[in-house]
Amino acid sequence: MPQPPTPSDTTSPIELDARIIPPRDKHPKIFSTFDSLKSGQSMILINDHDPRPLRYQLAAERPDSFEWAYQEEGPTVWRVRIDRK
Numbered sequence: 001m002p003q004p005p006t007p008s009d010t011t012s013p014i015e016l017d018a019r020i021i022p023p024r025d026k027h028p029k030i031f032s033t034f035d036s037l038k039s040g041q042s043m044i045l046i047n048d049h050d051p052r053p054l055r056y057q058l059a060a061e062r063p064d065s066f067e068w069a070y071q072e073e074g075p076t077v078w079r080v081r082i083d084r085k
Contacts (some may be wrong), residue, residue: 013042013081018051030054034062037084044071045080058082 016033018026033043045051055068065085072079 011041013044015044015046017046019046019048027054027057031058031061034058034066034082034084039084042081042083045078045082047078047080048076050074050078051080055080 014033014037016030018030021029030045037043045054050073058066058068067081067083067085069081069083070078071081
């Protein structure tokens with residue numbers, strides 16, 4: 001019987017729902033999730049507000065290492081696909 005794919009060998013994006021993470025833990029969790037991605041992998045960030053400041057922080061701390069694409073832009077839910085280069 002085939003085994004289900006593990007996060008390291010799947011091409012499906014990892015979903016991270018930041019709405020359920022305590023505010024003080026959000027950015028550390030988002031960055032640790034991004035850092036765990038291999039080149040070519042993606043994550044979908046789900047948030048209750050526009051995560052644009054996170055994009056600027058990611059660009060400053062991990063320059064030229066990601067692509068950012070909005071999939072849904074509010075008014076109550078934002079979804080951003082972040083691809084690791």
